[in-house]
Amino acid sequence: MLEARGISFAYARRQVLDGATFSVASGETVALVGANGAGKTTLMRILAGILLPSSGQLRADGFNAFRETLRFRRLLGYMPEQTPVEPELTVKAYLKFRARLKGEQVRKIRHRVLEAMEACSLGDLADTRIRLLSHGQRRRVALAEALLLRPRFLLADDLFAGIDPATRQSLGQTLAAFSQFASVVVSGHELEDLGRVASRFLVLKDGRIAEAGNAAAARKALGT
Amino acid sequence: MRTFRLYATRTFGSLATSLTAAFGTALFLAATSYLFVRALVRAEGTVAVLSSIWAESAVATLPCLAAIVTMRIVADDRLSGRMELILSAPISERDYLMGRFCGAFLYLSLMLLAYMAVPLVVLPCCATGGSSVALADFLPALVGLLFWGALSCAIGTLASACIPHAAAAGAATMVCVPLLPYAIYRAAFVCSPSVRGVFPVFPVERFASDAGAGMFSFAYVACMVLGTALALFTASKTIAARRFAGSGGGVLGLKVSTAVVVALGFVFAVMAAVCAWRLDFTMEWPLRSHSPGFSARTRSILADTHGETRATCFLSRRDPAWRGTARLLRGLEAAARDAAGTRLVVDFADPRWDLSTAVRLTRAGVREGTVVFERGRRRISVPIADVDESACASALLRLSLPAGRETVYWTVGHGEFSFDSYDPVTGMSTLARALRRDGYELRPFETAQATSVPDGCGVLVVAGARTPFSSAESAMVDSFLRRGGRLFVLIAPAAPDAGLARLLAGWGVRALPFVAVSPRTLDGADLVATDFGEHDVTRPLAGTAVVFQGAAPLAETTPSAGEKTTFTPLVRTDETAWGESDVTHHPWTRDASTEPAGPLVLAAALESGAGPRKDLALKPTRIVVVGDASFAVDGALSSRANANRDLFRNALAWLAGLDAATAPGTPADVLVTGMDRKARVRMLVFSAVVLPAVLFLFGFALAMRRRFV
Numbered sequence: 001m002l003e004a005r006g007i008s009f010a011y012a013r014r015q016v017l018d019g020a021t022f023s024v025a026s027g028e029t030v031a032l033v034g035a036n037g038a039g040k041t042t043l044m045r046i047l048a049g050i051l052l053p054s055s056g057q058l059r060a061d062g063f064n065a066f067r068e069t070l071r072f073r074r075l076l077g078y079m080p081e082q083t084p085v086e087p088e089l090t091v092k093a094y095l096k097f098r099a100r101l102k103g104e105q106v107r108k109i110r111h112r113v114l115e116a117m118e119a120c121s122l123g124d125l126a127d128t129r130i131r132l133l134s135h136g137q138r139r140r141v142a143l144a145e146a147l148l149l150r151p152r153f154l155l156a157d158d159l160f161a162g163i164d165p166a167t168r169q170s171l172g173q174t175l176a177a178f179s180q181f182a183s184v185v186v187s188g189h190e191l192e193d194l195g196r197v198a199s200r201f202l203v204l205k206d207g208r209i210a211e212a213g214n215a216a217a218a219r220k221a222l223g224t
Numbered sequence: 225m226r227t228f229r230l231y232a233t234r235t236f237g238s239l240a241t242s243l244t245a246a247f248g249t250a251l252f253l254a255a256t257s258y259l260f261v262r263a264l265v266r267a268e269g270t271v272a273v274l275s276s277i278w279a280e281s282a283v284a285t286l287p288c289l290a291a292i293v294t295m296r297i298v299a300d301d302r303l304s305g306r307m308e309l310i311l312s313a314p315i316s317e318r319d320y321l322m323g324r325f326c327g328a329f330l331y332l333s334l335m336l337l338a339y340m341a342v343p344l345v346v347l348p349c350c351a352t353g354g355s356s357v358a359l360a361d362f363l364p365a366l367v368g369l370l371f372w373g374a375l376s377c378a379i380g381t382l383a384s385a386c387i388p389h390a391a392a393a394g395a396a397t398m399v400c401v402p403l404l405p406y407a408i409y410r411a412a413f414v415c416s417p418s419v420r421g422v423f424p425v426f427p428v429e430r431f432a433s434d435a436g437a438g439m440f441s442f443a444y445v446a447c448m449v450l451g452t453a454l455a456l457f458t459a460s461k462t463i464a465a466r467r468f469a470g471s472g473g474g475v476l477g478l479k480v481s482t483a484v485v486v487a488l489g490f491v492f493a494v495m496a497a498v499c500a501w502r503l504d505f506t507m508e509w510p511l512r513s514h515s516p517g518f519s520a521r522t523r524s525i526l527a528d529t530h531g532e533t534r535a536t537c538f539l540s541r542r543d544p545a546w547r548g549t550a551r552l553l554r555g556l557e558a559a560a561r562d563a564a565g566t567r568l569v570v571d572f573a574d575p576r577w578d579l580s581t582a583v584r585l586t587r588a589g590v591r592e593g594t595v596v597f598e599r600g601r602r603r604i605s606v607p608i609a610d611v612d613e614s615a616c617a618s619a620l621l622r623l624s625l626p627a628g629r630e631t632v633y634w635t636v637g638h639g640e641f642s643f644d645s646y647d648p649v650t651g652m653s654t655l656a657r658a659l660r661r662d663g664y665e666l667r668p669f670e671t672a673q674a675t676s677v678p679d680g681c682g683v684l685v686v687a688g689a690r691t692p693f694s695s696a697e698s699a700m701v702d703s704f705l706r707r708g709g710r711l712f713v714l715i716a717p718a719a720p721d722a723g724l725a726r727l728l729a730g731w732g733v734r735a736l737p738f739v740a741v742s743p744r745t746l747d748g749a750d751l752v753a754t755d756f757g758e759h760d761v762t763r764p765l766a767g768t769a770v771v772f773q774g775a776a777p778l779a780e781t782t783p784s785a786g787e788k789t790t791f792t793p794l795v796r797t798d799e800t801a802w803g804e805s806d807v808t809h810h811p812w813t814r815d816a817s818t819e820p821a822g823p824l825v826l827a828a829a830l831e832s833g834a835g836p837r838k839d840l841a842l843k844p845t846r847i848v849v850v851g852d853a854s855f856a857v858d859g860a861l862s863s864r865a866n867a868n869r870d871l872f873r874n875a876l877a878w879l880a881g882l883d884a885a886t887a888p889g890t891p892a893d894v895l896v897t898g899m900d901r902k903a904r905v906r907m908l909v910f911s912a913v914v915l916p917a918v919l920f921l922f923g924f925a926l927a928m929r930r931r932f933v
Contacts, residue, residue, distance in 0.1 A: 048312040052467045073314040080312075082305040088241075088930055101230055101313055145309075 007056030018207030034204035077151030087131035235327025246923020248292030276436030294380025295394030368435025639690030648859030688853030689723030714853035738803025768867035775852030
């Protein structure tokens, strides 16, 4: 279970998050939505441990994620908004490198990589250099990287940005299959698509989190 | 450790297949090799250490290579967004940064090894008959450069962590490592005399030079190691600070704590360096033989003198000359022990630490900054500026000989070269210093105002007279010679008829109106002579070379004195030389009808009435004539380690009746590559063009393979 309490964050004088509080149970997928500049990416980065909040707590399965950072990061899969993969590596080589970096045992790496590639339908692209892939294919690589070690917590920022409907569906199915074992937070603007993978919505507005049961409620909360 | 290894491998792999790195490496090798070959040519024939030249040549260029290989290592991760993945992965910033740094440093080290091929492979291939080159000699220099390279890489990593744009990070590294410190040093050098005294050369160059000679000053090593550690620490904290982007208090705390650690580290580095500098903590490379190679003359003096001699270096340990002097004296001590001659006891007295010795020496009138040689009740002080192997050997020799001094009169008033002048073209002060150390007393002698040569004159020297002596002056010198006088004549350039030409012709020698030229030359204008006559003066010079510049050939004439004179050629050219009548027009070609062919005599000794007069205990007349007065001027003696000085000294010793010609004073470890102009060009092409091109093509092939295969 991932539990955020009173998370606040400010860039210089601009308050982005103001006591954001929510929780995600194990096996649950929630969608984080909000207008542009609402602070979704900032909140995802805080949840990923990339940024430290000015105040607030994050508990992961009961321990303080901000204090036991390395322990938390071992349980975390993070798919950033951009797709920052190594362009000169092949898909398989990149995933192997990331698996080793995340501390996976050498004998298990091959299995983990194959599993992640299969989950993200990357089998045909295993030996293709990443710079030759399309944006959608790169997003799948990024998701495979996040899923590599079967993380207990998965964060996917702007999951469907720039993705065609077919790929969205594919990514959604992958995520749905995976979310049975983990606490998943996905963010984005595509309410309908997010609604297919998430059981509930978290609406980020004025630095605070509001709960919404479904896409329609989220749209209403957002005022669109 | 896992992260460190992964990122080190990854960084090294990226650099090895990077076109930018390959291009940078080629540029580095080309520039450094060019500097090395240029320095090598300049140092030919001097006592410079090859590995020191090699290391010094890379001091300026190594940080540039470091800037190129490190500029992307963190900046690219920031720019591409990969830093987010790195910060969210279960790894520490320190491991990530150390891995990146070590990958870049490993690449840099391999490029240094490639640069090592220039002296170890290219040089022996291009030069024939030069000094032998061994890998072990270069290891200390390599270690010294690795320290410098590590510091450069660490600052490059810091710049890359601070500045997201790779080119700007590279430029910042170049400014921070070689340019800014050098500008500060130059400014301090210009403004402060004390800096000039303590650091006569740029400290990093000195560190590289010392490392090449196998010496590592703890002060420099401490500065470089701590500098590297602080730069990496700051870079690590710069990355960590990204986590605090929205936490004003947190980032302030991190910045303050980092600043405190850096400041403390800086203070510690300065204190360690100052402490090491004051106490002169110096490590010597264990693989290298540390005893300097001494000349045959020095070894001969050490072997021939007996009894105990004490050498006290009365100098502050902070003085820049201390280390070199200490090394020389320790080497002499060891050489004396090996030669089983004099027992040399070396002592060091720092005026600030060894107070009792300082008081004793000061009371005895010894000034600080001297090396004092003591034997029984006799003492010779050599100022630290004059201390070298030759000065020490001369001091030991003088202490072993009786205290009398031979007086040498030096004629003036005919445009002669002066023994008091420091002019590199007409001054002979270097030679005069050596002669005084050998025990001679030099006095000027105005022949125009004298009626006779003074009675105490041991040798009369006419060095490069440009106008003829008057009849009265010639008669005075002739009278001196007939009384068994000794005359040393150096012919002025392009003035064979000046000075005592007429007088000399009467004694059996004349200078021809030509200039000796030969294909055996160092710079095209000079002439290298290695053929020495069988004579006391030149017997010990076998195997050495004397370099002349515009020498007049000498010819034997029939003496008019009515007494038999023995003419002995001292120095001859080889067969390829000839007497050129017009040196102003190039190229020089021999006109067989008018110009004499080699071998030409360039120096000769004349002795009159040696046999019977020796029997009667009378002095025989002796004359030595050298066709070139400029062969012993300051410029000729300082530029190359030739045997010119030894020829002059031995000739003077023979004239003074010492009959004790000494072995050449040329140090045994003179740098000789044996390269002529063609070989130098060949070496430059191979090291500055071919080798960099090969490496670039290799890197290019790897980059293309990565891109297309």
